[in-house]
Amino acid sequence: MRLLTERTDIGLRDLWTDEDTVEFQVDAPRAHDVLRTLRDDPDLAFFMLADAAAVDYGIGQRFEVVYHLFSWKHPGWLRIRAHVDRAEPRIASITDLWEGAMFHEREMYDMMGIVFDGNRDLRRIYMSPDYRSFPQRRDFVLPDDAADSSAAGVNPLERPETWDLTLFNRAPAVTFPTSELRDDAPGEAVEDGTTLADTSRPR
Amino acid sequence: MAIDRSAGSSPIVIPDQAREDGLLREFGMEEHPQGGFHGLLEVIPTKADYILDLIRANSLWPLLSGLSCCAIEMMSTATSVNDIDRFGMFPFRASPRQADVLIVAGTLTTKMAGPLVRLWEQMPEPKWCVAMGTCTTSGGRFKRSYSVVQGVDRVMPVDVYVPGCPPRPEGLIYGMMKLHELVKQRRGQWATYVDRGPQRTRWEGDVR
Amino acid sequence: MTRIDPETRIPDPIELDRAEEDRLRSVAGLLPLRTESGEYAGFEQVGIPDRPPQTDRERDVYSLGEGEMLVNMGPQHPSTHGVMRLVVKVRGEIIVDIDPVLGYLHRGIEKLCENATYTTVLTYVDPMDYLSTMHNEHAPAIAFEKLYGIRAPRRAEYIRALVVELNRIFSHGLMMGFLALDMGGITPILYAFINRDEIVDMLSAISGQRMLFNFFRVGGVNFDMNDEFLSRLGTWRGRVLKNIEMNEGLITGNEIFRSRTINMGTLSGQDAISLGVTGPNLRASGVPFDVRKAKPYSIYNELEFEIITQSGGDSYSRYLQRIAEIKQSIHLIDQIIDKMPHGPVQAQVPGIIRPKPGRAYGAVESPRGLYSVYAISDGGPNPYRFRMRDPSFISLQALPKLMPGRLVADTMAVMASFDPVMGGVDK
Numbered sequence: 001m002r003l004l005t006e007r008t009d010i011g012l013r014d015l016w017t018d019e020d021t022v023e024f025q026v027d028a029p030r031a032h033d034v035l036r037t038l039r040d041d042p043d044l045a046f047f048m049l050a051d052a053a054a055v056d057y058g059i060g061q062r063f064e065v066v067y068h069l070f071s072w073k074h075p076g077w078l079r080i081r082a083h084v085d086r087a088e089p090r091i092a093s094i095t096d097l098w099e100g101a102m103f104h105e106r107e108m109y110d111m112m113g114i115v116f117d118g119n120r121d122l123r124r125i126y127m128s129p130d131y132r133s134f135p136q137r138r139d140f141v142l143p144d145d146a147a148d149s150s151a152a153g154v155n156p157l158e159r160p161e162t163w164d165l166t167l168f169n170r171a172p173a174v175t176f177p178t179s180e181l182r183d184d185a186p187g188e189a190v191e192d193g194t195t196l197a198d199t200s201r202p203r
Numbered sequence: 204m205a206i207d208r209s210a211g212s213s214p215i216v217i218p219d220q221a222r223e224d225g226l227l228r229e230f231g232m233e234e235h236p237q238g239g240f241h242g243l244l245e246v247i248p249t250k251a252d253y254i255l256d257l258i259r260a261n262s263l264w265p266l267l268s269g270l271s272c273c274a275i276e277m278m279s280t281a282t283s284v285n286d287i288d289r290f291g292m293f294p295f296r297a298s299p300r301q302a303d304v305l306i307v308a309g310t311l312t313t314k315m316a317g318p319l320v321r322l323w324e325q326m327p328e329p330k331w332c333v334a335m336g337t338c339t340t341s342g343g344r345f346k347r348s349y350s351v352v353q354g355v356d357r358v359m360p361v362d363v364y365v366p367g368c369p370p371r372p373e374g375l376i377y378g379m380m381k382l383h384e385l386v387k388q389r390r391g392q393w394a395t396y397v398d399r400g401p402q403r404t405r406w407e408g409d410v411r
Numbered sequence: 412m413t414r415i416d417p418e419t420r421i422p423d424p425i426e427l428d429r430a431e432e433d434r435l436r437s438v439a440g441l442l443p444l445r446t447e448s449g450e451y452a453g454f455e456q457v458g459i460p461d462r463p464p465q466t467d468r469e470r471d472v473y474s475l476g477e478g479e480m481l482v483n484m485g486p487q488h489p490s491t492h493g494v495m496r497l498v499v500k501v502r503g504e505i506i507v508d509i510d511p512v513l514g515y516l517h518r519g520i521e522k523l524c525e526n527a528t529y530t531t532v533l534t535y536v537d538p539m540d541y542l543s544t545m546h547n548e549h550a551p552a553i554a555f556e557k558l559y560g561i562r563a564p565r566r567a568e569y570i571r572a573l574v575v576e577l578n579r580i581f582s583h584g585l586m587m588g589f590l591a592l593d594m595g596g597i598t599p600i601l602y603a604f605i606n607r608d609e610i611v612d613m614l615s616a617i618s619g620q621r622m623l624f625n626f627f628r629v630g631g632v633n634f635d636m637n638d639e640f641l642s643r644l645g646t647w648r649g650r651v652l653k654n655i656e657m658n659e660g661l662i663t664g665n666e667i668f669r670s671r672t673i674n675m676g677t678l679s680g681q682d683a684i685s686l687g688v689t690g691p692n693l694r695a696s697g698v699p700f701d702v703r704k705a706k707p708y709s710i711y712n713e714l715e716f717e718i719i720t721q722s723g724g725d726s727y728s729r730y731l732q733r734i735a736e737i738k739q740s741i742h743l744i745d746q747i748i749d750k751m752p753h754g755p756v757q758a759q760v761p762g763i764i765r766p767k768p769g770r771a772y773g774a775v776e777s778p779r780g781l782y783s784v785y786a787i788s789d790g791g792p793n794p795y796r797f798r799m800r801d802p803s804f805i806s807l808q809a810l811p812k813l814m815p816g817r818l819v820a821d822t823m824a825v826m827a828s829f830d831p832v833m834g835g836v837d838k
Contacts, residue, residue, distance in 0.1 A: 020706065021772055048684055048700070050774065051800040053785050066785060068772055070705070077706070077772055099812075100687020100805050107804075111521075121468035126514035126837060127350065128314050129465070135349050136522055268487055270494050271516055271834055272541035272622060279611075282604035297489040310538075312837075315494055315515040318486050344535070347526070348519040369622055 023079035031065070031082035032092035038069060038078070039097055046071040046078060049094070052104035054112040056086075056138045063089050063114055084114055093119035111136035253387075259303070259329065260386040262291040263379075266302035268322060270309025273336035276369040277308040285372035290379060299325040304382070305359075306375075310338035310345060311352040323359045331362045331385070333378055340364045472510045478502050482819070486515045490593050490823045493833025497810075497822065504818050509811045513804075516837035524797040528763050529555050529629055532797060537623035540801060540835035542585060545571075545578040546777035547835075548627035550784040550799070553708055553773030555629045558766035558788045566754035567631035568710045573747045574614060574626065575709075575775075576740040580651075581607040582778040583691075583733040583740075584658070586830040590730060591662050593827040594671055602658045606651075613643040629764055631757030644748075651741060659734055672726035676813045676825035679724055686812065687805035690780025692829055695732040696724035702776040714746050726828035733778075733830075763792045779803050779830055799838065803831035 026034050038046040046069035055064040063084040068077050084091050093116035094101045105116040106125040113134035116122055124131060133140060269277055280287045281295065296302040299322045311319060323332065334355050337343030342353030355361060362385055365378035473481065485496040494515035500508040520539060524532045532555075536547045549571060556563060563571070588603025611621050616639040618626040626633050662668050678688065680698040693700055699718045703711040719735045721728035766788045774783035780802025789795040806829045814822055 023770070048689075049687060050781060051772075051783050051785060051798075053796075053798040053800070055787060055796045055798075068783070068785070072705075077774070079770075079772065098687060099682075099685045100808055103804055103808050104687075119466075121466045123465045123469060124514075126517040128514070135519060140349070140522075267489055272538045274493070275541060276622060278600075279604055279608060282601045282608075284605055284608040297487075309493075310516060310518050312515060312517055314517065315486060318515075322487060344538075345518045345520075345523065348523055350517050350519050371621060 020076040021079055022074075022076055023081065025081040025083060028065075028082050028084045028091045031067075031080065032094060032097075034080060035067065035069075035094055036097055038080075043073070044071065045073050049098045049101060049104075050077065052094075052101055052108070054108040054114055054136075056112060056136065058138050060086075062086050063112060065091055065108065065114065067094075089114040090117055091115075092117050093122075095119050110134070113137065256387045260383040263303045263331070263382070263386070264294050264296050264301065265292055265304045265306050266299055266322065266326065267295045267297050268305055268307055268319065270307070270311065270315065271338070273308035273338070273369040276372060277306060277335065277375065280372035280375045285376065287376065287379070290376070290383075292379065299323075300327065302326055303329065304331050304333060306333045306335050307339045307355045307361075308335040308369075310336075310343070311355050311358070312350050313352060314350070316352050316358050319355075320358050329386075331382055332359055333363045333365060333382060334361045335365045335367075335375060335378070336370060337366055337368045340366055343368060469510075472498070472500060472508050475500070476502070476507075479507055484822065486512075490589075490827065492589070492826065492831055493836075495807075495831070495833055495836065499814075499819060499822065501819060504820075506814045506817055506819060506822065509814050509822070511807055511810060513807070513833075514837055516833050518838065520838050521797055521799065524794060526793060528792045529766075529794060530762075530764070532794060533627055533629070534623075534625050536799065537625065538834055539799065539838055540777060540779065540782070540803065540832050541622065542582045542832050543578050543778045543782075544622065544624050545575045545626065546775050546782055547799075548624075549575055549709075550773045550775045550777075550782050551786065551797070552627045552629060553775065554771040554784040554786040555764070555766070555773075555794075557771035557773060558769055558786060559629060559760070559764055560766070561630055561758050561760065563631045563758055564755045565710070565752050566635075567756045567758075569747055569751050570617075570632050570636060570756060571627065572709050572711065572714070573744060573751075574617065574624075574632075576743050576747070577610050577614060579778050580737050580740045580744075581610040583737045584655070586733055586778070586827070587658065587662065587730065589830070590672075590726075590824070590827040591668065593823040594668065596662070596665075596668070599658055599661055602654070602661070606654055606658070609643075609647050613640060613647060616640040616643055628757055628760070630760040631755070633757070635756045648741075648744070652738075655734070655737055663731075663734075669727065671821070671824055672730060672828065673723075675726045675817070675821055676809075676828060677723065677725045678809055678813060682812065683724070683809070686809050688780065688809055688829075689802050689805070690776065690778065691732045691736060692729055692780065692806055692809075694719060695721045695728040697722055702774055702781055706774060708773070708775060713750070714743055716743055726825055729828040729830075736778075765790060765792055777802060779832065779835070780806060782835075801835035801838065803829075803833075803835045804838075807831055807836060 038044050048070040049067065050070050051066075051068040053066045053068075055066060057064065063086050065082045065084055067080045067082070069080070070077060082091060089112070091114060093105055095105065095116075096118065102119065102121060103125065105119050106122060108114050109116065109119075109122050110124040110126050111134060123129060127135070269275075279285060281293065287293065292304075299305075303326075305323055305326060307319065323330075332355070334340050338345060338351070339355040339361075342348070342351055345351040346353065352358060363378050363382045365375055367374050370378070475481065479500055479502045482499045482501055483496065484499055486494040496512040496515065498510040498512060499506055500510075518538075520535055524535050527535055533548050533551055536551055537544050539547050552563075552571075584603045584606045588600035591599035614624055614626075615621045617634055617636060618624040619634075620626075678686075678692070678696050680693070680696045683693045683696045684698060688696075689700065689702075697720050699720050701718045702708070703716075704718055716739055719732065719739060721732050721735075768788055768790045770785070770787050772783060772785050774781055776782070781800070782802055783800045785796075785798040785800070786794050787796040809829065810822075810826060813825055817825070
């Protein structure tokens with residue numbers, strides 16, 4: 001596997017080999033050219049993009065866009081990690097090499113906020129178009145209070161301090177009319193535990 | 204439109220001109236906050252409404268609102284091995300206008316909450332909602348997710364909760380049996396408009 | 412009550428001139444009813460937000476030409492793939508463009524997995540592609556075992572392959588049912604669910620759950636095969652070929668089915684690779700790529716099977732491909748049961764595993780394609796980054812390439828032949 005990477009001759013760094021994966025890292029501006037070479041070179045022939053993922057390494061750190069490629073000629077997967085600056089996350093889009101990268105890049109934009117230059121359709125794919133945050137970043141804080149989340153409808157049952165414990169001592173709000181003909185019809189007040197739903201068994 | 208439920212006011216609005224003729228008079232509904240007939244007049248509607256409730260219970264038509272994995276178990280309940288057709292629920296209507304029950308099967312996300320509430324509002328009364336699975340009951344296994352509505356009762360009123368992840372088809376059928384009890388318990392209260400309270404809680408993504 | 416002056420005459424819109432109506436609408440704050448050709452359609456057409464288009468493609472899709480119309484399919488529609496919304500630009504009945512709107516089932520599983528231990532992650536990934544749950548668990552199990560540096564015992568690998576092939580059989584069977592259902596045929600889906608219920612009862616005997624089997628563990632599987640599982644397996648195996656052929660006989664020669672699927676949605680091999688389509692969809696277009704052969708995982712290099720491909724690339728080929736794969740899976744199950752070794756079913760692994768820092772990529776062949784997991788570990792009990800690549804998500808990109816020029820009713824048929832599952836699409 002070493003000789004194939006020496007062939008590309010494009011200033012790679014950090015080559016790493018595992019039992020079935022070869023991995024190297026590039027800088028963001030070069031990623032597109034590296035991938036083009038990997039795809040078009042007849043000896044390399046990495047014709048299939050298996051996965052394109054984004055990783056956030058922390059608040060002061062970098063992003064990484066990780067591509068996994070497959071070729072008939074080489075055993076194992078090839079992993080390319082492209083370093084993207086976290087302050088200005090831009091990288092060239094590979095939709096001109098593989099059309100199937102469109103949804104990958106839209107998802108990376110949606111979840112991490114990485115902008116792909118040259119992508120004709122870089123809009124949010126999972127969240128609503130007016131969502132204002134990037135959920136998979138490390139500094140995305142899930143608000144504890146359910147009322148602050150974007151699906152708020154505050155459910156008082158989840159906050160015990162709002163429970164009204166005098167509820168059970170009051171008279172019921174609804175009274176049903178009496179019926180002279182049916183003796184199992186509810187009377188003036190409906191007590192808990194005596195309605196059909198509570199006393200009947202599943203048939 | 205606000206219907207005044209305080210004692211002493213009639214929930215039925217009678218136009219001014221009609222008060223003059225003796226044919227139309229109020230039935231004295233102010234004693235019954237839920238409406239309905241009173242006294243001897245209750246006998247006839249009670250019997251007919253009991254049968255009406257039986258008919259409704261035995262032919263509840265669900266709306267196809269399968270969102271996620273519970274939808275597959277709902278479909279499994281609907282197909283041959285666990286047949287829900289024996290309870291009259293075979294036609295899973297695609298249009299909410301023709302459906303009685305909204306079985307919310309699957310995780311409700313914030314993006315889907317709007318369309319689902321719109322579906323619920325498009326269903327005509329009488330309608331019921333069954334929250335199938337733990338995702339619709341309370342958010343389920345996605346408890347701390349940023350995009351899952353923690354229980355469908357945050358956005359619409361639920362009648363029956365069927366827990367499980369996913370509930371077995373027998374469990375869903377048991378939930379349907381409970382719903383039948385609920386329907387049959389109505390006992391004539393559909394004769395007039397029943398105030399079910401606010402149809403849903405307001406949520407932040409609400410467009411209205 | 413407002414009093415209307417009886418002298419006022421509200422003009423009938425029909426009487427208004429076109430320009431006058433537009434002027435009134437713009438005064439009222441509404442968008443003009445008839446847009447110029449090529450103008451951005453906006454909110455009134457189909458419920459897209461009333462804002463300028465964000466991207467070039469959005470502008471292309473949502474600008475209407477002469478005689479074109481935007482129609483919404485979904486998110487709730489009778490086709491049973493789940494909640495997906497297709498904004499279809501039609502001219503009459505012919506589709507001009509499609510824009511899939513996803514995310515109605517996005518549950519944030521990747522983010523949730525960053526706060527879960529490695530074993531819990533294996534339960535979180537179940538409801539992604541809920542029809543092929545075992546594959547959903549297999550890929551992370553492979554990745555985590557690579558991170559941790561262990562191998563599962565051989566018996567565990569054989570049991571894994573067995574349940575994975577069973578899962579593939581009922582998932583493909585369901586695809587056949589859904590394909591017929593989306594075209595209006597109701598019987599095959601009932602047969603498919605009978606088949607699924609048999610297999611799922613068998614799998615519930617071994618894993619305890621009917622659908623979201625929490626079966627895989629890092630280092631093996633949870634339970635060994637038991638008597639009930641084996642007896643159900645035997646009974647099922649005796650009947651399955653006849654059942655599949657009965658179901659197939661309903662559909663394959665059916666004139667309506669053939670005319671609706673042959674030469675529909677033809678995807679060439681080159682386009683399929685470029686689009687990232689994998690799995691039976693790719694093999695039906697002629698490309699012999701099967702992860703079980705290309706990158707053998709588990710014990711697939713000990714089993715004998717051939718890669719099946721079809722030569723067309725249309726929906727009918729995809730359907731035939733899946734039937735052939737069902738039969739191939741049955742053949743694989745026979746071999747697995749013959750070769751099943753004795754031994755433990757789970758490696759000795761602590762309850763909370765803390766692998767060394769590193770990265771791992773595990774890929775499996777799910778019924779929808781290449782399903783892979785990229786996991787990064789930082790030495791703690793939770794994965795640092797857990798990323799799943801779902802095949803249905805990528806296969807959906809084929810739809811805007813295939814559908815223009817076709818009729819609206821073919822959309823569902825073609826989409827059903829790609830067999831997307833929205834749980835996987837939206838994660």
